[in-house]
Amino acid sequence: MxxxxxxxxxxxxxxxxxxxxxxxxxxxxxxxxxxxxxxERTVDSLASEMGVSVANASQHLQALRQAALVxxxxxxxxxxxxxxxxxxxxxxxxxxxxxxxxxxxxxxxVREHFADRDDAEAVPMSELLKRARSKEIVILDARSASExxxxxxxxxxx
Numbered sequence: 001m002x003x004x005x006x007x008x009x010x011x012x013x014x015x016x017x018x019x020x021x022x023x024x025x026x027x028x029x030x031x032x033x034x035x036x037x038x039x040e041r042t043v044d045s046l047a048s049e050m051g052v053s054v055a056n057a058s059q060h061l062q063a064l065r066q067a068a069l070v071x072x073x074x075x076x077x078x079x080x081x082x083x084x085x086x087x088x089x090x091x092x093x094x095x096x097x098x099x100x101x102x103x104x105x106x107x108x109x110v111r112e113h114f115a116d117r118d119d120a121e122a123v124p125m126s127e128l129l130k131r132a133r134s135k136e137i138v139i140l141d142a143r144s145a146s147e148x149x150x151x152x153x154x155x156x157x158x
Contacts, residue, residue, distance in 0.1 A: 023067035024095065028052060029060050033083065033092040036070060038150035040080040049144060128153070 001009070023029060031050055035041060041049075047057035061081055064070040069091075071084045083089055099106050123131070131137045132155045139156040141148050148158040 020067050020069070020091075023063050023069055024091075026060065026063070028056070029064055030092065030095065032057075032060055032064065033069065033088065035147070036081060036083050037089045037092060038147060040073075040082045042078050042080055045146065046081070049146065132156075 024033075028050060032046055035046060035049060043054055043057050043061060046061070047054045050057065052060075061070060061072075065072070069084055069088050070081050072079050072081045074080075128137075128139070132139050132153070139153050141152045141156040141158050143152075143158075145158060148156075152158070
């Protein structure tokens with residue numbers, strides 16, 4: 001393969017990678033991926049959960065579809081969206097993990113949000129489950145009913 005052909009190949013390859021990055025560059029789309037990781041949702045459900053218009057949610061879903069991150073199925077009048085593959089969940093999880101590890105702004109935001117709670121304590125999931133099993137604590141899931149129904153920590157109360 002000539003140097004020029006190799007460069008053309010690399011340019012096209014990284015262009016495809018950038019399509020994924022562009023789709024992920026919007027906070028609403030990242031939230032959609034997290035919601036869809038909990039299970040299939042309609043555009044109406046996503047829009048309601050996120051506090052955006054149905055038209056806005058549809059535009060974001062279209063961008064995620066173009067990047068092959070979500071798929072859909074039609075059921076009567078409704079279209080249900082889901083993550084396209086387990087790797088999409090892993091990608092979303094990796095973004096969250098890197099943000100938690102690398103962004104001081106995220107740590108500051110969490111501290112500010114829970115500033116009025118003197119007893120708030122961050123614990124690893126394994127420790128949380130251990131405490132819940134021993135009845136040492138009660139886990140309250142403060143998410144919406146639909147998110148709780150889609151999946152929650154065993155023993156958590158909505």
